[in-house]
Amino acid sequence: AIKGVLRNDAERFSINLCLDRPDGCDPNAVPEWIAYHFGLDFSDGGASCKVAQCSKNVGWIEPLIVEDDAFNGRTVNIIVRLDEDSIKVFHEDTQHAPDYEFSHQFPIEQICIIELRDGIDRVEEIRLKYSA
Template identity: 40%
Template sequence: MPETNTTLEMQKCVFALKLPRKPTIGDEIIVKGVLCDDAQRFSVNFCFPDPAQIVYHFGMHLDGRGHSGDTPNFTLIFRFGFDEIKAFLDHTQQQPQFELEHRYPIEQIHYVELWDDIARVEEITLRYANPSD
């Protein structure tokens, strides 16, 4: 079940990326990776300039079932909207798995962090919307 609070006891940051520019409305961040064998949880965090300051937390607990399905691969798409960040699993031709309303300006996000039971990050794609003229 997705979580959206920052009170979780996260174990370790396995990957951190400083974004090359500030996110804006319409941007997407796509994360592809492989979960560890017997994965219990993982999370993607969006952080302000101090990477320890998590301001948006998207966590997945796998309820002791390990990874779902036959493959430990995952793809998460984060879409920055006017009022919220939407998170999709695998593709965007469906309702988002979860949404977080903006609590802070998304333009202040500088880092993406991946935590816990992620064995390998295969790809991070940054899709930036064209600025309005």
């Protein structure tokens, strides 16, 4: 689970589940290999935002984009579940079907970095759980 508050002027926020960076890479640069990118785009200024899901294998894969009004505030509470065949994302809780789903493009066991980018004011909680 990732809980946080976005800056008042945030136009974007994203979560990247990344593979390891090769030695010598700039730690502030966007990684070359992202197993899963979940991005919120508030730049239109309306009550809803655009939600993008994609991956990156040196270049970005064509994103899946939808409009969503669930993220109309500045607080984010996102649960990411890594399943055998897909990555499932829930807003607020897991007591319902996933809000978003994305098929694996990389082996999930190679994910070793969770990256929060753009627009985050403060992180209130990052919780990792494993269940077999």
